[in-house]
Amino acid sequence: MKGVLERLRKGYGKKLVALHTWNGWIIVILALTGLLLVGGFWRGLLGEGRVWLKWLHIAVGVASILPVIYYLLLAGKHWKQLRQKPWQRLNVIVVLAMLLGWFGSGVLLWQFKAVGPRVSNVALVVHDLLTWIGLPYIIYHSITRTKWLKEPARRSIKPEARPAAAGKKAEVVAAGGAGSQQGPSSPQPVYTRRAFIRGAIGVGLAVTVGPTFLKWLGDSFGSIGGTTAVDKLLEENANKLVPNPVPLPDSAQVVGGGAQGRFRIYTVTDIPTFTNENWSFTIDGLVNNKFKWNWEEFLKLKRKVQVSDFHCVTGWSVYNNTWEGIPLRELLQQAGVKPNAQTVKFYSGDGVYTDTLTLDQANMDDVMVAVMHDGKPIPSDLGGPVRLIVPKMYAYKSVKWLNRIELIEGEHVGYWEQRGYSNDAWVGLS
Numbered sequence: 001m002k003g004v005l006e007r008l009r010k011g012y013g014k015k016l017v018a019l020h021t022w023n024g025w026i027i028v029i030l031a032l033t034g035l036l037l038v039g040g041f042w043r044g045l046l047g048e049g050r051v052w053l054k055w056l057h058i059a060v061g062v063a064s065i066l067p068v069i070y071y072l073l074l075a076g077k078h079w080k081q082l083r084q085k086p087w088q089r090l091n092v093i094v095v096l097a098m099l100l101g102w103f104g105s106g107v108l109l110w111q112f113k114a115v116g117p118r119v120s121n122v123a124l125v126v127h128d129l130l131t132w133i134g135l136p137y138i139i140y141h142s143i144t145r146t147k148w149l150k151e152p153a154r155r156s157i158k159p160e161a162r163p164a165a166a167g168k169k170a171e172v173v174a175a176g177g178a179g180s181q182q183g184p185s186s187p188q189p190v191y192t193r194r195a196f197i198r199g200a201i202g203v204g205l206a207v208t209v210g211p212t213f214l215k216w217l218g219d220s221f222g223s224i225g226g227t228t229a230v231d232k233l234l235e236e237n238a239n240k241l242v243p244n245p246v247p248l249p250d251s252a253q254v255v256g257g258g259a260q261g262r263f264r265i266y267t268v269t270d271i272p273t274f275t276n277e278n279w280s281f282t283i284d285g286l287v288n289n290k291f292k293w294n295w296e297e298f299l300k301l302k303r304k305v306q307v308s309d310f311h312c313v314t315g316w317s318v319y320n321n322t323w324e325g326i327p328l329r330e331l332l333q334q335a336g337v338k339p340n341a342q343t344v345k346f347y348s349g350d351g352v353y354t355d356t357l358t359l360d361q362a363n364m365d366d367v368m369v370a371v372m373h374d375g376k377p378i379p380s381d382l383g384g385p386v387r388l389i390v391p392k393m394y395a396y397k398s399v400k401w402l403n404r405i406e407l408i409e410g411e412h413v414g415y416w417e418q419r420g421y422s423n424d425a426w427v428g429l430s
């Protein structure tokens with residue numbers, strides 16, 4: 001161990017710079033892949049690429065621990081060197097804490113199956129929060145500091161000696177949206193100019209990132225002004241089906257006490273919208289009685305109410321949803337499944353998304369063709385008027401805009417399963 005440390009400390013300054021550069025690139029890759037993965041906009045466009053991107057993000061994320069370990073081996077010396085520089089010491093601690101937090105929460109998100117939804121939920125909030133705080137911090141840091149680390153001699157140099165660098169920074173500030181103000185002209189003491197530029201960069205970042213951050217905070221931690229996120233989606237509901245379903249008493253009273261958590265709106269297509277004219281619900285394939293119901297007929301089918309949790313593989317969950325709908329089992333009974341049928345195939349009205357359950361899975365008593373959520377119609381963004389709910393499985397099984405069920409022989413591979421998601425969607429611990 002001692003020998004290793006000795007060798008590491010040789011050429012220490014260069015190593016620190018190289019480490020810093022590597023770390024910077026790793027963060028750039030992780031930030032770009034991470035933002036692409038999170039952005040709902042990219043879901044449909046990326047398709048299979050999304051799964052590759054996810055593996056790249058995970059692989060680079062796991063590898064990101066290496067520079068941290070390497071740094072920790074050098075840290076003793078660096079720490080002493082920063083004796084007189086409390087702010088730089090603080091910076092080291094902040095950056096290390098962020099990297100370790102990102103790494104730890106990332107590993108938990110990667111291992112979502114092993115750790116279960118509760119842990120994933122916390123890991124996702126931590127991962128998001130660190131991104132919201134850490135990314136602007138690191139961008140700020142890299143704009144204002146990298147030059148100084150590479151050329152420490154410049155740190156306390158007079159302004160005339162560094163017009164080029166200062167000019168570049170001013171450009172970055174302007175591009176960052178902080179307005180067209182110019183810094184004080186060169187005879188000013190460097191401290192003032194530097195403080196100004198730093199302040200301007202800080203303001204620029206706050207103005208560009210702040211509103212989105214606040215929205216995320218609001219969405220993640222509670223309902224605003226008493227209306228839930230779902231209520232808001234319902235106000236913007238693009239479906240025009242009449243009449244509205246009349247809720248059963250349990251549903252009207254919301255026996256689950258109201259859903260906890262926020263649905264992220266996921267779709268791989270544009271959000272389809274429906275009217276009484278273009279909506280129907282079909283059961284066909286290997287059944288004795290095929291059905292094609294219109295909206296009014298569909299509403300006459302006997303519904304039930306259940307309370308269940310909803311988990312996405314990406315780490316978010318919505319707990320205690322009061323769903324009202326037709327148990328799938330009862331629909332299948334009514335249709336009369338033929339003995340040679342093996343698989344239940346679900347089609348979305350988006351024309352693209354499909355998924356399947358085996359007959360055994362489809363006959364679980366909590367699998368539901370849902371029409372209402374917490375006593376209200378399901379908004380178009382969340383898969384209304386009718387979506388599938390499979391509480392014991394991850395939500396990629398819960399096909400939105402469900403409008404056809406087909407019984408088939410053999411297998412069918414669903415949309416996300418074709419693109420790398422596991423066919424085994426069982427939620428482990430909960």
Ligand SMILES: Nc1nc2c(c(=O)[nH]1)N[C@H]1C(S)=C(S)[C@@H](COP(=O)(O)O)O[C@H]1N2
Nearest residue numbers: 263264265266267268312348353382395400
């Ligand atoms: N038609 C359709 N159904 C879908 C999806 C989709 O993209 N299209 N995404 C699935 C995934 S991965 C999840 S997590 C849930 C998300 O449901 P929500 O958008 O109502 O939150 O829907 C599932 N059903």
Ligand SMILES: [Mo]
Nearest residue numbers: 312313395396
């Ligand atoms: Mo999902």
